[in-house]
Each structure stands twice: as structure tokens, then as C-alpha cells.
Amino acid sequence: MSPSTELYRNIKYIKDDRFDIDSLHHYDLSLIIGDRDFQLCVIDQRENRCLLIEDYILSAYSSEDEKINMLAQLFESHTLLMAGFWNSVKLAIKGNHFSMVPCHLFDEEYAPEYLQHLSPVSPDRDLYFAYRFNYAETTCVFSANRKTIHWIRSHYPNLHIQIVHQSAALLEGVxxxxxxxxxxxHLMIDRFKLHVMVHKGTHLKYYNQFLIKNFDDYIRYSLIVFHEFSLNPKESEVKVSGFIKEGSAHLNELRKHFPNIVLTEKPRHIKFSFHFDEVEDHQYVDLLHLSLCE
Incomplete structure (x- = not known):
């Protein structure tokens, strides 16, 4: 099992017996970095089979340098993360500093300007990225900490690391x-955050994420979106994924307001062995759908 220390704690470790350390060149590595969490997943690209899922909670920190130090110790103690001969590496960044721009209005030269209304732009601190969705005429523009990106890239110097925003993985899957x-x-219950997605076919009509301070916030923000689209929360089907368990008090409370909740299925484009039965189908959807980002 992967290690835990006072700097980070491993809360999920599932590995398929088929995992072969000598076959890393056939495996795709997916990583997600959040404010206080880190996940990884390995998929054998030859048959789209998930072979490994790991989930970590990071300790509190006061600077990006401290966070990088935590991640560095995790990487150094890990048997796989320091390897440099993966078939591909994809990284998703969690964060509020993003904007959705219709493709016909997007100009990469002005990427920082799309984010000006969110917070002061700091080219010295941040790098800017843009991701055009496969299934929507939309581009996600986002920023990520320059030091963190350089640190990640330094571990895989011979690979082009695809860097996307967490919303890209979520929406591509949906x-x-x-x-x-x-x-x-669709509602995705994240750690201290709610993601709300509304779409018709491949036409994305709405996406946003909300910071959650208490459980009632999940309900309050969801009802605001329902009102905006004139949807009846008692009648509309609501697909839910994320860090919430079937039979839990929180899910039961959500169902009082949204009786037609349907928990999402595991991604149909990925194969899973019995080892992953302990992972509920609606969990780790962003991590698993990162494989759809191109």
C-alpha cells in the first residue's frame, strides 16, 4: 500500500493484479492536484483498463512552496510517480480561476484577459492554459501556479504533459x-465544493462550481440553478456523482429536495476488475474521465 505521513494521508489504494511494472510504456497516468487533495489513476491504454487508483489528503500549508514540498515527499516515497516512461501523463488542476469561453469568441492571445474579472492577473505567479472541449463548442481558460507546473514537468522531461482544468475532465465525461x-x-459533490452542470445533448448550457461551507450550501446553490432554468426540483431527474455515499444522511437529505436523484455509473469506456468493486460507481468521475481529454 502507498505510504501515509504527517504531511499527507492515503485514503484510497486499489490496484489490479494485472498491473505490470515492466509495462509502464503502455500505461496512461492521470493526476489531479487540488488545494488539499491529490489523486492518481493508471489506465492500460491497450484495452482501456483501469489498473490503479490512489487518493491522498494533504496537510494544511501556508504557501505554494510548502505544498510542493509535500507533493515532492509523496513522489519520492512512491514506487511509480518518479518513473518517466509512461505512455502519457495528464494533469488536471482544481481551482476557481477559470472561465468558459465560446469557441467562436476565443483568442488564445488574450487568455489572461478572460480571467481578469476573477482575480488580479499575475504572470509572474501563474501560467495560463486553454482547453477546447471535444463535445462542446466551448474553451476553458484557466491558470495554474507556475512553480507547481514547472515542478511537475521536471519529473517527466521526455513527455508532453497535457494540463487541463478539473472542469474539462468532468464535462468531457458528462x-x-x-x-x-x-x-x-448533473451535480458533482467534491470536497468542500459543488459542481453544477446543465446541458442538452452536447450543448453545454451552464457550468459553475461553488465553495461549500456547510451541507445546506449544496442544496441552496443547486436550487438557484434550478430556478434559473425554470426546472422543478421535485420532478426533474438529477444525476449525482462524487464524494457522497449511497444510504448516507447527506444523500438522504439531498433526496428530500431532489427526489429523482440518480447516481451516475462508472465510465463505460473503461474496464474495471472486481478489485474496484469497493469504489462506488459515481466516485472519482473527474479522475477517470481525464482519459477523455485530448
């Missing part, structure tokens, strides 16, 4: 697997 021509609502 739009890939749910293309019915009806208005659909």
Missing part, C-alpha cells in the same frame, strides 16, 4: 456519456 436531446442536470 457530455460523452449523456447525449440525449433533453435538458439534463
Amino acid at each position: 457530455l460523452h456519456h449523456n447525449q440525449e436531446e433533453k435538458l439534463q442536470v
